[in-house]
Amino acid sequence: MCGIVGLFIKDPALEPKLGELLTDMLITMTDRGPDSAGIAIYSRAGDGLGKITVQSANPKRDFADLDKDLHNAIGQPVVMKIKSSHAVIELPLDQLDAARTAICALRPEVRVMSAGDSLEIYKEVGLPKEVADRFDLSKMKGTHGIGHTRMATESAVTTLGAHPFSTGSDQCLVHNGSLSNHNSLRRKLAREDILTETQNDTEVGAAYLTWKMREGDTLGEALESTVDDIDGFFTFVVGTKDGFGVIRDPIACKPAVMAETDQYVAFGSEYRALVNLPGIETARVWEPEPATVYFWNH
Amino acid sequence: MSKQTFDLAAQGLRELNSTLHALNGQTNQTAWDIINPKGSHAIAAGLDAPIDVTVHGSTGYYCAGMNKHATVRIKGSAGPGVAQNIMSGAVIVDGDASQYAGATGRGGMLVIKGNASSRCGISMKGINIIVHGNIGHMSAFMAQSGNLVVLGDAGDALGDSLYEARLFVRGSVKSLGADCIEKEMRPEHLELLAELLRQGEADGKARPEEFKRYGSARKLYNFNIDNADAY
Known part of the structure; x- marks a missing residue:
């Protein structure tokens, strides 16, 4: 089943309440997906700064002195904020790729959830309320965010099987449905050097978008081609630096x-x-049409 | 006779539905207002009494499903499966309806004053559905009997694998499904349509002559070896 929520703020006065509103929406969707929950939230880092969200099954070990080790590795200032099993690392934007490589070498067990200049991703196994409390999601500010409550069908209930999946810098994807051709598509993408980490169908959907955009598609074009290339049931919501689709x-x-x-x-x-x-x-309320791409941008 | 108000947010869904189910048969409590529906599921499902229920707000899945005798008005929009398997009575939606509105309905009437989404009237078996706006794709799929009246447009694959339901569409039809064809509008159909428009609170909005009638070509009823490729 799964539940999806998304909120794109137009009036800056509402930005401080993004986390609170989105968390309430997420928890309401608990009975569509009580296995795991995740949220992607966009809030600009400081000028010239970017951020990487990392996750570890053993945060005590992996996050200890990670900021110092990373600083030594890349020779740039690093600020790390630990939130339970996740940590957000702020550093100069032009160092994101170098830092990502360094993190993988320094802490092989750590997974990079997201990288970019505004995206943070938090996801864990458990009831949406527990996950929201664990990361203090309701206190978060930002311009827009998407969330997902998971009822697993296609792969195991694990942290890495939870949504959102990152599809590239400041981009992420959540999915309600199940994909039928994810195994063949995974093999095809592997031949294109786009590798996936899990047996999850949605990760293949995310990887597919990454591949299409690497080949020169805009996100809108990549989304449109999902209708031809991805077989199965899906409602996808994607987050970008400026908005969501x-x-x-x-x-x-x-x-x-x-x-x-x-x-x-x-x-x-x-x-x-x-x-x-x-x-x-008094809001305008409607259902998005099938096979039609919608986008909202700041 | 007195008017009852039920606050769904305070009293809960089980309390609401068991209260309404207890009215089975004769009752003096014929008028009910339900407030704070907040998109909840299964509001006023399984009613079996000649009562009048007004839901003040939008509803979630399966509102007024399996309805018998009651009239349920939704002063908002309805989620998936509104009036699913309705037996008799009426369900009136002031706003839009989500997918499979009136699915498998065996009798009674469903009126949607806004638009209906995909699969409206799927497998309908005797219900009359009147939609003031448009309907989405795959509507009236395998519809068996009853009438579907659409004042606006219909989406793709209207009436796919249709049996004997009658479909009346005033606007455009994006495409017809397998075995669904346009049929001649005869005087008895115009008369039926006028009555359905009246019942569906749409008689001021459209005239029967503006509609086209669609029905089954009856080519898929029995297996024909020449059609083997179609299966």
Whole structure:
């Protein structure tokens, strides 16, 4: 089943409440996905700075002195904030690739969840409320964010099988549905040197977008081609540095509701997820059309 | 007779539905207002009494499913499967309806004043559905009997594998499904349509002459070896 929520803030006055609103939406979607939950949240790092979100199954060991070791490795200032099993590392934007390589060498067990100038991804196994509490999601500020509650069908219930999946710098994907051709697509992508880490179908969807964009597609074009190349059921919501996008497969049996006011654009797998948003009573509420790409940008 | 108000947020769904189910048969409590629906699932599902229920707000999955005798008005939009398997009575949605509205409905009436999403009236078996706006793709798939009236446009594959339901569409049809064809509009159909528009609170909005009728070509009813490629 799975639940998806998304919130794109238009009125900056609402940015301090992004985490609170999104967390409430996420928890409402618990009965669509009680296995695991995740959230991608966008908030600009300081000028010239970027950030990397990392995750470890053994944070005590892996995060100890990671900032110092990384500073020594890349010779640049590094600020690390630990949140439970995740840590966000802020460093000069032009050092993101070098830092990513260094982290993998310094701490082989650490997984990079996201990298970019504004994206942070937090995801874990457990009820959405527990996951939200663990990372203090409701306190987070930002310009936009997407969240996912997972009811696993295609692969094991693990942290790495939870959504969102990062598809590239400041880009991520969440999915409701199940993909049928993910094994053949995974092999095809591997031949293109796009490697996946898990047996999860959605990760292949994310990897597919990464590949299409590497080949020169815009995100919009890459999303449009999912309709031809990806077989199965999907409602995808993707996050980008500036906004978010939505596409549903042509059959569109996975639900999707959207709402727009002067203050925000919101996405929910069900209307229930949207009912506590400010001004929802007078919002324009509609269902996105099948096989149609939607985008909202700042 | 008195009007009852039920606060769903305070009293909960089980309490609501068991209260309404207890009205089975004769009752003096014929008018109910449900407030704070907040998109909850299965609101007023399984009613079996001639009561009037008004839901003040939007509903989630399966509102008024399996309805018998009752009239349920939704002062908002309805989630997936509104009035699914309705037996009799009426369900009126002021806003839009999500996918498979009125699916498998065996009788009664569903009125949608906004648009309906995909698979509206899928496998309908006697229900009358009147949609004031548009309907999405795969509507009336395998529809067996009853009438689907659409004042706006229909999406792809309308009436795929249709049996004997009648489909009336005023606007454009993006494409017809397998074995669904346009049929002649005869006087009895215009008369039926006028009555359906009246019942569906749409008589001021459209005239029967503006509609086209679609129905089954009856080519898929029995297996024909010449059609083997179609399976």
